[in-house]
Amino acid sequence: MEKTVIKYRHCGRDVYSFSHLDAPYSHRTDDSERRCPICRQTRTFGLLDAPVALPCPFRNGHKVSCAFLIGSIHGPSYLGEWNDTEIHVGLSNSEGLVYNYTLSGVRRDAHGWEQCVCVQLIPPERRDLRESWDSELEQFSVLPEWIPERFSEERAFGSCCYGFALTFINHMRWLDGKASLSRDEFTGHHVLPRMKTVSRYINIYHAILQHGFYIANTLDDM
Numbered sequence: 712m713e714k715t716v717i718k719y720r721h722c723g724r725d726v727y728s729f730s731h732l733d734a735p736y737s738h739r740t741d742d743s744e745r746r747c748p749i750c751r752q753t754r755t756f757g758l759l760d761a762p763v764a765l766p767c768p769f770r771n772g773h774k775v776s777c778a779f780l781i782g783s784i785h786g787p788s789y790l791g792e793w794n795d796t797e798i799h800v801g802l803s804n805s806e807g808l809v810y811n812y813t814l815s816g817v818r819r820d821a822h823g824w825e826q827c828v829c830v831q832l833i834p835p836e837r838r839d840l841r842e843s844w845d846s847e848l849e850q851f852s853v854l855p856e857w858i859p860e861r862f863s864e865e866r867a868f869g870s871c872c873y874g875f876a877l878t879f880i881n882h883m884r885w886l887d888g889k890a891s892l893s894r895d896e897f898t899g900h901h902v903l904p905r906m907k908t909v910s911r912y913i914n915i916y917h918a919i920l921q922h923g924f925y926i927a928n929t930l931d932d933m
């Protein structure tokens with residue numbers, strides 16, 4: 712999912728397509744990409760109606776420090792459905808290592824989280840929390856709770872990687888004098904709103920791959 716999605720207005724509708732600037736230069740003379748898929752006219756835009764790029768919801772998790780990361784081993788296309796079997800979550804430290812709990816215990820990945828959804832956890836002005844994050848995370852990951860043997864045992868209450876990440880977030884909240892968040896509170900406030908945007912982006916992206924464009928429903932709000 713590396714192409715830039717642009718959005719423009721034509722014939723009273725919002726139309727999405729890939730930016731033709733992404734295409735190799737020799738292909739740019741192909742005029743069909745510049746036609747509106749509704750009226751078939753070549754698009755000309757006036758002042759203030761230049762196409763806008765749709766922000767890509769995926770970021771490189773190794774470059775976002777102290778964040779909750781949502782990824783999928785099958786690639787970002789699989790992040791559209793909030794499905795425990797497809798989704799794997801982890802926590803980044805300030806060096807770009809991603810701590811995540813798996814069948815083989817806690818892993819510290821230096822690669823593999825290049826396209827994921829990132830939830831930044833520490834406000835920029837809280838340098839104190841940022842400074843203790845790495846050592847707290849390292850100490851937390853060697854606790855006997857996260858040995859490989861317990862992975863399947865924990866499975867009953869939900870996905871283990873999620874439990875690992877949320878328990879650490881709650882540990883940091885406790886150090887900061889804040890109450891714990893339940894799994895439902897955390898998911899409802901911090902994860903699901905982002906996943907809604909992600910799943911809409913993926914649908915638009917796939918429609919463009921298939922048809923060359925996507926025309927928004929008048930009821931859509933993005």
Ligand SMILES: [Zn+2]
Nearest residue numbers: 721722747750
């Ligand atoms: Zn048109």
